[in-house]
Amino acid sequence: MKKLALLTLLCALFFTSRATITPVALTGYNADIISNGTTSPLSSISSFMLNGFDSAGYALVSQDYNYSGYTPSYYLPTGGLVTSALTGGLTFQLANYSSNNALRFHNTGDNGTLSFVVPQNAGALYICGLSGSGISNFDVVVNFSDATTQTFSSLSFPDWYASGGSVSGIGRVSTSNGHTEGTSSAPSLFEIALNIDPLNYSKTITGITVTKTSSTGFLAILAASAEDICSGAPVAGAVTALSLTSCSEFTSNLSLPGSTASAGIVYQWQSSADNITWSSISGATSATYSADVTDTIYYRAYITCTVSGLSDTSSSVELLTTTPSAVIAALPFNESFESWIGACYTYDRPGVNWLNNPVSGNNSWRRDDQGSDASWTSSGGGLYSPVSTAGAHSARFHSYYAGAGTVGNLDLHIDLSAPGTKQIAFDYENSTSDAFGTDQLFVQLSVDGGVTFTTLGTYDEVD
Numbered sequence: 001m002k003k004l005a006l007l008t009l010l011c012a013l014f015f016t017s018r019a020t021i022t023p024v025a026l027t028g029y030n031a032d033i034i035s036n037g038t039t040s041p042l043s044s045i046s047s048f049m050l051n052g053f054d055s056a057g058y059a060l061v062s063q064d065y066n067y068s069g070y071t072p073s074y075y076l077p078t079g080g081l082v083t084s085a086l087t088g089g090l091t092f093q094l095a096n097y098s099s100n101n102a103l104r105f106h107n108t109g110d111n112g113t114l115s116f117v118v119p120q121n122a123g124a125l126y127i128c129g130l131s132g133s134g135i136s137n138f139d140v141v142v143n144f145s146d147a148t149t150q151t152f153s154s155l156s157f158p159d160w161y162a163s164g165g166s167v168s169g170i171g172r173v174s175t176s177n178g179h180t181e182g183t184s185s186a187p188s189l190f191e192i193a194l195n196i197d198p199l200n201y202s203k204t205i206t207g208i209t210v211t212k213t214s215s216t217g218f219l220a221i222l223a224a225s226a227e228d229i230c231s232g233a234p235v236a237g238a239v240t241a242l243s244l245t246s247c248s249e250f251t252s253n254l255s256l257p258g259s260t261a262s263a264g265i266v267y268q269w270q271s272s273a274d275n276i277t278w279s280s281i282s283g284a285t286s287a288t289y290s291a292d293v294t295d296t297i298y299y300r301a302y303i304t305c306t307v308s309g310l311s312d313t314s315s316s317v318e319l320l321t322t323t324p325s326a327v328i329a330a331l332p333f334n335e336s337f338e339s340w341i342g343a344c345y346t347y348d349r350p351g352v353n354w355l356n357n358p359v360s361g362n363n364s365w366r367r368d369d370q371g372s373d374a375s376w377t378s379s380g381g382g383l384y385s386p387v388s389t390a391g392a393h394s395a396r397f398h399s400y401y402a403g404a405g406t407v408g409n410l411d412l413h414i415d416l417s418a419p420g421t422k423q424i425a426f427d428y429e430n431s432t433s434d435a436f437g438t439d440q441l442f443v444q445l446s447v448d449g450g451v452t453f454t455t456l457g458t459y460d461e462v463d
Helices: 002-011
Strands: 021-024 058-061 081-083 091-093 103-105 111-120 124-132 136-144 149-157 172-174 188-195 205-212 218-227 250-255 265-272 289-293 297-305 311-313 317-321 354-357 409-412 440-445 454-460
Touching: 021 091, 021 111, 091 218, 103 111, 103 205, 111 218, 124 136, 124 149, 124 205, 136 188, 136 218, 149 188, 205 218, 250 317, 289 297, 289 317
Parallel strands: none
Antiparallel strands: 021 218, 058 172, 081 091, 103 218, 111 205, 124 188, 124 218, 136 149, 136 205, 250 289, 265 297, 297 311, 297 317, 354 409, 440 454
16 A cells, blocks of 8 residues: 555654753762773772672673783773663763773662762653673662652663663673673663652752662663753744645644753643634643544644743644545547556546545555555456456456445546537446456446436446
8 A cells, every 4th residue: 555655654754852861970889890901801890700790700891802812893882972772862971991880789688879970950860781690670769969869669670681772782701711792782781761750850869879679680780861851931843744634534643843852841732623723632742643634623732841831832734634636528538547647545546537436445446457556455356358458457446355335436527518419438347257246337427516426327247
């Protein structure tokens, strides 16, 4: 179906503005779990980790690692800035590879605090880390400068060789022999989002306290980043719609690519029949909205920054259903059904003088070899011979799958007002070999714009 193929392409263009997320400088790391430089991997990491970060003899490895002739194909980059593959605009800044760069725990109840070098407000925190030798469960407490806290419980990082990593293919090194290993998908770093309660937006975050709650795994927290909070007057921008019009009912995805996108923004989508009087749409409170369009209608978004209390309204967009029109043909007229054109679909009418109803489905007319454009069932089925008597093609109704009683109309709009007798001649094939054996072809005439029709002839099936 050509329309579906177009929709799939457009979905790749459907986006919204992203919030600003900035790495946070931290203190309080208790272990160096990254091998780097030219020293042996075991001497490069914290001395108490005699069996590596994961107690199985492995540590993370940096880009500049070069020991005993081994250099990594997969590694943590020089400088320590890594980019999330899961969250747009999210980066993490890892600590120095030559000093403590992880908050590492193994035992149930182990805990420690990573303090913000510069305390700040945030709408959300993202923490980056991993677990070796199995899954690690943990809790995080966000600490505020007024001595209040917000707790996030039952968090977990999977084993560093699990799928779904935020930063994948970072490599590791054996602390026993210096060999490096890894693939493009593992080992990985993982991320967790901690959404700050809006009641805490005005509070300054001083750090996070992490407590390991499982006996399994070796937990390491490596970095944190903070999402900004809206302030002042937000900008709603303009609504972007993936589809603006269609010949029938359709769904269009709406977004606000130029709008302010920060924590604390509240969205309310609205609709209007005349672009003057607006009504809020129940439940339409996300940054995007999927609109079901049955008639001409306008949409816009009203956004509010909860911190400042200020609001803005986007420009509106008009979505509408349209009815194809036909050009009146003059006599004499001839049609061989060779080159079909599009009104609603790519090939849904023989020319500008024709209209086809319905525009898709097994009861929609098409050129004999273009049934896929109407999403026919097995468009290659129900074939007939000869295909044509003039040229190479004919107009075809997919009665083989349409079902008993199904009607499809292919209308020619032509001027018959000139005096004199008019003659219609056509060739047709209506075989008894189809699925029902009761197909009929009706030739009808309307002189009042299609309000009423007079049957000129009925053509039953023939062998």
